[in-house]
Amino acid sequence: MNTSPDAQAEVSTRSTSDLASLIRGIQARNRDAFGAFYDATIQRVYGLALRITRQRTLAEEVVGDVYLQVWQQAANYSPGRGTIVAWLSVICRSRALDALRRDGGHGRAISLDVGPAGESADSSAAPDDIVQSVEQGSQIHMALMLLSERQRQLVALAYFRGYTHSEIATCVRMPIGTVKVNLHRAMKTLKEFMTADKQTKGGRDE
Structure with missing residues (x-):
């Protein structure tokens, strides 16, 4: 998976339609689509996870949980329920709060x-x-x-x-x-x- 700064800068410009195309690829179990989706969204997901947990280690764990859920439950995404970014943010917030509960609030x-x-x-x-x-x-x-x-x-x-x-x-x-x-x-x-x-x-x- 290419996560170099140049690659991230390139994929960060993807439009909503691009993300929708990648989600369809993930739903079809396409690993390349999953990798591109990760590159396109990782900065936002990690930033949100860090903002909620205030702990880098915990935020990294949250990121892993988020993308595992995306891979496993991409079929659950429906455009009628909101944008892909909003859907991803909801998953991230939920996983971050779960992580904080497991952590007992230490350092929060x-x-x-x-x-x-x-x-x-x-x-x-x-x-x-x-x-x-x-x-x-x-x-x-x-x-x-x-x-x-x-x-x-x-x-x-x-x-x-x-x-x-x-x-x-x-x-x-x-x-x-x-x-x-x-x-x-x-x-x-x-x-x-x-x-x-x-x-x-x-x-x-x-």
């Missing part, structure tokens, strides 16, 4: 970097830009209770399921600008809670 973190209101909810921010991270557990769940039901939904979609702002807007039928503002306010609230909680614990430890 949520960034509390509030940043500008229009900033992307991507986990690729440089370390210096990350204000604070906390492991999933009682602290983060307590903090989430401070949010409105809608804000909790947006945070869950953005940081636990790895949705982009555009995907969230489509999912909840909300203007993307409103999504960004609500996420910004929610993360600001969470950051303030975690900062105050840390200071309280620090005072008790003295």
Whole structure:
């Protein structure tokens, strides 16, 4: 399977119709079609897996699970249920969440970097830009209770399921600008809670 940078750059330009053709090839058990499909989609799949798991090793395992499922269940894909990329993203999110459950949530973190209101909810921010991270557990769940039901939904979609702002807007039928503002306010609230909680614990430890 050719996964050189040049090959990936070439296949990354494939149109939706090209991917549909490859899926039909996979359904016919054509290994060349599967290899080309892998090359065309691996960067997106790995990026999404890494954004959800925040662990390279776990993300690599997720990628393996995703493409195994694609090979085994390509016949289940139906154009009427959405685009191929959307179908692949659903598989990736599902496998990533399964991996996190198996892993017990170890190392899974949520960034509390509030940043500008229009900033992307991507986990690729440089370390210096990350204000604070906390492991999933009682602290983060307590903090989430401070949010409105809608804000909790947006945070869950953005940081636990790895949705982009555009995907969230489509999912909840909300203007993307409103999504960004609500996420910004929610993360600001969470950051303030975690900062105050840390200071309280620090005072008790003295």
